[in-house]
Amino acid sequence: MCAGIERPRSDLFICEGTATAAVLDEGVVDGVEQLNAHFEALLAAGEQIEPRDWMPDGYRRMLVRQVSQHAHSEIIGMQPEGSWLTRAPSLHRKASLLAKVQDEAGHGLYLYSAAETLGVSRADLLDALHSGHQRYAATFNHPALTWADTGAIAWLTDGAAVVNQAPLCHTSYGPYARAMRRVCQEEAFHVRQGYDVLWSLCQGTPEQKEMAQDAVNRWWLPAVALMFGPPDTVAGGADDRTAAMGAAVSQRSMAWGIKRHTNDELRQRFVDNVVPQAERMGVTLPDPAIRWNEERGHYDFSPIDWQLFRGALGDGSQCARQRLAHRVAAHEDGAWVREAVDAYAAQLADGELESVELDDEGRRVS
Amino acid sequence: MTAEPTAEDTDLAEYVLRLGDDALVLCQRLCALVTRAPTIEEDLALANIALDLLGHARTLLAYSGTLDGTGRGEDELAYHRTERQFRSALLMELVPGDFAVTIARQLVYAHYSRLLWSALEKSSDATLAAFGARASREVEYHQMHADQWTVRLGRGTAESRRRMQAGLDLVWPYAAELFERDALVDRLDAAGTAVAPARLREEWEREVAAVLDEARLTLPKPAWQATGGRDGLHTEAFAPLFAEFRSVRLQYPGGTW
Numbered sequence: 001m002c003a004g005i006e007r008p009r010s011d012l013f014i015c016e017g018t019a020t021a022a023v024l025d026e027g028v029v030d031g032v033e034q035l036n037a038h039f040e041a042l043l044a045a046g047e048q049i050e051p052r053d054w055m056p057d058g059y060r061r062m063l064v065r066q067v068s069q070h071a072h073s074e075i076i077g078m079q080p081e082g083s084w085l086t087r088a089p090s091l092h093r094k095a096s097l098l099a100k101v102q103d104e105a106g107h108g109l110y111l112y113s114a115a116e117t118l119g120v121s122r123a124d125l126l127d128a129l130h131s132g133h134q135r136y137a138a139t140f141n142h143p144a145l146t147w148a149d150t151g152a153i154a155w156l157t158d159g160a161a162v163v164n165q166a167p168l169c170h171t172s173y174g175p176y177a178r179a180m181r182r183v184c185q186e187e188a189f190h191v192r193q194g195y196d197v198l199w200s201l202c203q204g205t206p207e208q209k210e211m212a213q214d215a216v217n218r219w220w221l222p223a224v225a226l227m228f229g230p231p232d233t234v235a236g237g238a239d240d241r242t243a244a245m246g247a248a249v250s251q252r253s254m255a256w257g258i259k260r261h262t263n264d265e266l267r268q269r270f271v272d273n274v275v276p277q278a279e280r281m282g283v284t285l286p287d288p289a290i291r292w293n294e295e296r297g298h299y300d301f302s303p304i305d306w307q308l309f310r311g312a313l314g315d316g317s318q319c320a321r322q323r324l325a326h327r328v329a330a331h332e333d334g335a336w337v338r339e340a341v342d343a344y345a346a347q348l349a350d351g352e353l354e355s356v357e358l359d360d361e362g363r364r365v366s
Numbered sequence: 367m368t369a370e371p372t373a374e375d376t377d378l379a380e381y382v383l384r385l386g387d388d389a390l391v392l393c394q395r396l397c398a399l400v401t402r403a404p405t406i407e408e409d410l411a412l413a414n415i416a417l418d419l420l421g422h423a424r425t426l427l428a429y430s431g432t433l434d435g436t437g438r439g440e441d442e443l444a445y446h447r448t449e450r451q452f453r454s455a456l457l458m459e460l461v462p463g464d465f466a467v468t469i470a471r472q473l474v475y476a477h478y479s480r481l482l483w484s485a486l487e488k489s490s491d492a493t494l495a496a497f498g499a500r501a502s503r504e505v506e507y508h509q510m511h512a513d514q515w516t517v518r519l520g521r522g523t524a525e526s527r528r529r530m531q532a533g534l535d536l537v538w539p540y541a542a543e544l545f546e547r548d549a550l551v552d553r554l555d556a557a558g559t560a561v562a563p564a565r566l567r568e569e570w571e572r573e574v575a576a577v578l579d580e581a582r583l584t585l586p587k588p589a590w591q592a593t594g595g596r597d598g599l600h601t602e603a604f605a606p607l608f609a610e611f612r613s614v615r616l617q618y619p620g621g622t623w
Contacts, residue, residue: 075406078400078401078409079401082400082401083401085397085398085400085416086394086397086398086610086611087610087611087613087614088614089445089612089614089615089618089621089623090441090445090615090623091420091423091424091427091440091441091444092424092441092623093623094393094397094420095417095420095421095424098397098400098413098416098417098420099413099417101400101401101413102400102410102413102414102417105406105407105409105410105413106410108406109406109407109410112406146614147614200622200623201621203622204618204620204621204622204623205618205619205620205621205622207618207621208618208621208622211618326401326402329402330401330402330403330404331404333402333404333464333465334403334404334405334408334465335404336523336525336526336529337404337405337408337465337519337526338404338405339522339523339525339526340518340519340522340523340525340526341518341522342522343522343523343526344517344518344521344522347521
């Protein structure tokens with residue numbers, strides 16, 4: 001804890017627009033400017049913001065958007081790999097993939113919980129996902145066509161996610177940072193699993209190696225472009241105007257301690273991680289511009305300009321529609337189950353049901 | 367490749383294969399439901415249960431392969447048999463319906479398997495006894511999951527009650543096969559290596575009846591009983607399930623995974 005900084009609390013932390021109407025602990029502060037000054041002081045002192053702390057509307061909005069998009073990405077991201085659960089080519093791989101998809105469901109749950117501390121409900125966030133009002137990582141709008149895709153997704157997509165997420169373990173909003181610490185540990189394990197899937201294929205028959213290379217060819221761009229967001233620096237491929245816009249968003253987010261690095265910095269870090277791994281594995285990353293730059297101390301690669309970025313999005317593609325349709329169908333098919341859960345809980349709350357106790361063997365205790 | 371197995375090992379290999387195939391085929395059915403569950407918690411729970419079942423299948427198949435003298439490993443047995451060589455009960459391959467059907471099947475199998483694994487803890491075969499001790503703990507959770515859902519759906523809304531009863535009615539004719547007796551299980555039971563499942567039936571009926579009672583559902587009285595799985599006589603649903611299961615592996619002969 002940071003001594004000396006009083007923490008004005010908002011008793012209303014439900015939604016945007018309440019800042020000016022916030023009910024405050026009596027006599028602590030009396031104006032938004034002062035509240036904001038305290039908020040900034042907490043950030044400056046490296047303190048984490050907690051749900052009951054006052055926070056600017058913009059900060060709350062930016063977090064709700066980012067955390068819920070992240071949660072949705074975990075849930076939609078279960079699909080491309082989940083579809084291979086029934087076809088995993090060995091029982092060992094089947095077990096690893098089951099564990100991974102299960103982890104993703106768990107990450108979605110942590111993140112929805114983190115978002116709920118900002119005063120939104122999971123049901124509303126899911127509705128926003130289903131209606132297309134909120135987005136998920138467009139990476140998952142690409143189809144997983146072969147078994148090797150499960151390896152490429154885990155190695156490249158999760159590998160990119162880890163680079164993105166490691167700094168988020170120290171993001172300024174406490175519940176998000178704590179969720180990310182758990183997520184990151186598991187993601188790092190997934191990356192190794194994905195690498196191992198591809199490594200085994202590369203050690204196998206020529207046909208297996210070809211399957212691995214083909215998957216890497218198809219997943220490289222979605223990972224390097226989409227997992228980090230659009231270019232936000234001129235060096236990263238943005239023109240002056242969009243770089244200025246991107247930089248403005250990134251800078252706002254960085255000033256609030258939500259983000260810690262620009263999209264392009266993180267993208268570079270990812271490329272630097274992955275190129276030596278690809279060499280060891282014996283697959284070629286599908287970018288002829290990749291080469292070590294002694295002067296910069298980084299690998300060069302083709303800039304992800306806006307045209308490339310937009311092309312990689314896959315918005316409105318058959319696969320994008322299918323991902324959302326799959327998710328909506330599961331939700332709608334389960335509506336009667338959720339209604340039953342609510343009805344049963346309401347009956348219990350009303351004391352309408354006598355509670356029946358069962359012993360260890362499932363027999364009724366009379 | 368190894369010494370000729372004893373008659374008892376051959377029996378035990380076949381018995382263990384039945385149990386391993388049950389777990390494997392049910393795991394396969396649950397795998398297809400992940401991302402399609404009514405809530406994210408349920409996606410997670412179904413994946414978790416499938417993972418436990420897969421662990422059971424792997425142990426049992428590998429053990430069967432050592433007992434029968436062929437030295438076949440878990441993958442050899444899982445992926446490289448013919449449809450007629452699978453020994454799973456027909457309940458496992460039943461085509462998934464709505465969530466109530468999923469829960470009805472889990473209810474039947476979880477109570478059966480918990481009783482079976484607990485009983486096997488006393489097997490004179492050390493490997494099976496150790497397996498029984500571990501697996502019975504894991505399926506306690508599966509049983510709790512199935513029981514709670516059965517009660518929630520049975521007492522939730524009129525629709526959930528109707529669906530849950532329909533799920534039970536659909537699944538129940540497939541329960542009896544789990545408890546069938548034949549010369550093989552009688553021999554192993556007499557030797558103290560295995561448990562004739564028929565001996566578990568009464569207890570199983572008492573347990574599930576108690577759950578259905580709490581759920582205010584009716585214990586189905588099926589007019590017929592499915593059989594054949596232990597002899598490799600499956601339903602038409604099995605071949606497509608198995609084709610999907612091994613589709614990747616078959617496309618890459620000689621592959622390493």
